[in-house]
Amino acid sequence: MKFIKFSLLTLPLLVCSLNSNAQESAKSTFNFPTDRKINIGVLVYDGVEIVDTGGPIDVFVKANNWNGNYNIYTVSATANKNIIMDGGTVNLVSKYSIYDAPQSDILVIPGTSPEIVKTISADKKMMNWIVSQNEKTQMTMSVCTGGLILANTGLLDGRSATTHHWSIDELRSHPKIKVQEKTRFVVDGKFLTGAGVTSGMDVALQAIELINGKEIADDIALGMVYDRYNTMEFLPKK
Numbered sequence: 001m002k003f004i005k006f007s008l009l010t011l012p013l014l015v016c017s018l019n020s021n022a023q024e025s026a027k028s029t030f031n032f033p034t035d036r037k038i039n040i041g042v043l044v045y046d047g048v049e050i051v052d053t054g055g056p057i058d059v060f061v062k063a064n065n066w067n068g069n070y071n072i073y074t075v076s077a078t079a080n081k082n083i084i085m086d087g088g089t090v091n092l093v094s095k096y097s098i099y100d101a102p103q104s105d106i107l108v109i110p111g112t113s114p115e116i117v118k119t120i121s122a123d124k125k126m127m128n129w130i131v132s133q134n135e136k137t138q139m140t141m142s143v144c145t146g147g148l149i150l151a152n153t154g155l156l157d158g159r160s161a162t163t164h165h166w167s168i169d170e171l172r173s174h175p176k177i178k179v180q181e182k183t184r185f186v187v188d189g190k191f192l193t194g195a196g197v198t199s200g201m202d203v204a205l206q207a208i209e210l211i212n213g214k215e216i217a218d219d220i221a222l223g224m225v226y227d228r229y230n231t232m233e234f235l236p237k238k
Contacts, residue, residue: 029189030138032105032211037071041104041133043146044094045077045112045120049086051197052110052143059204062220068212075101077126086112098129106207107137110200111144114167121152131155139207141192143200150193151177160188164196165235182232195232202228 032038040060044053053074060070074094076083083092096102109130111117120126131153134140142150147163148170150156157176162168162183172179180186184199185206194203201221205228209217221228 030210032138037069038105038138038211039102040070040072040106040108041075041096041101042073042108042110043077043098043126043130044074044083044085044092044110045116045126046084047086047112047116048083048110049112049144049197050090052112052146052200053085053092055198055200056108056110056141056143056204058224059201059208059220062223063208063212063216066212066216066220068208068216073101075104077120077123098126103136104133105137106139106141107133108200108204109140109142109146109149111142111146111148111164111196114145114148114170117145117148117152121149127153137190139190139192139210141194141203141207143194143203144196147171147193150191156191156193159191160186161191161193162186162195163193165232166196182235184230184232201226 042053042057057072060068060072064070073096074092076094076097079097079099081094081097083094085092134155140155144164145167147161148167151161151171151174156174160178160180161171162180162185163171168179168181171177183195184202185192185194187206192203192206194200205217205221208220
């Protein structure tokens with residue numbers, strides 16, 4: 001009995017130690033600037049999903065209230081910076097376009113309907129811009145079907161990734177991608193992919209955790225009344 005009590009008491013400390021070690025290991029793989037704010041570029045285009053876009057933006061904005069050091073901006077996929085978002089309900093004027101945007105340290109690619117994904121994935125200038133930005137990003141993130149856009153660049157080949165569960169078969173059409181199901185997000189190296197819509201907040205919070213630590217990420221989630229530890233068990237079984 002004494003041995004069992006000892007094990008139960010020390011287990012939380014062990015788990016905490018493992019989490020801390022994992023976090024330090026993850027931090028060591030990134031090289032964010034220390035002499036300026038971290039640039040976070042959010043790609044936007046006509047039909048972009050509102051929560052895919054606003055969720056991650058709001059997380060990083062809140063992080064700045066916790067002594068974060070982020071410069072968050074939108075980048076339109078064309079020279080026209082006036083973006084009509086999903087449903088035609090919100091007009092967004094982006095700060096930059098792909099023609100004048102600075103280099104992102106973190107690039108965020110929100111999703112849209114599968115039909116629009118096919119249309120914009122045919123835009124070679126936009127796709128080439130994503131590839132070019134990715135060469136110098138510390139993190140490249142996608143939300144929902146933004147994962148399909150990222151997959152269509154070839155950048156996810158050989159990586160584990162996820163997307164919205166309704167589009168998972170489309171992601172599987174890329175044979176070099178290790179498709180992950182029933183998970184809210186996947187981290188593989190510098191690539192973070194979210195499963196869909198609200199999971200963009202999970203991806204952004206995970207980025208905050210890797211950069212600023214778990215305590216700050218959890219505090220931000222608490223302030224946003226967001227449960228970042230829920231599961232995907234609600235999905236129907238196939």
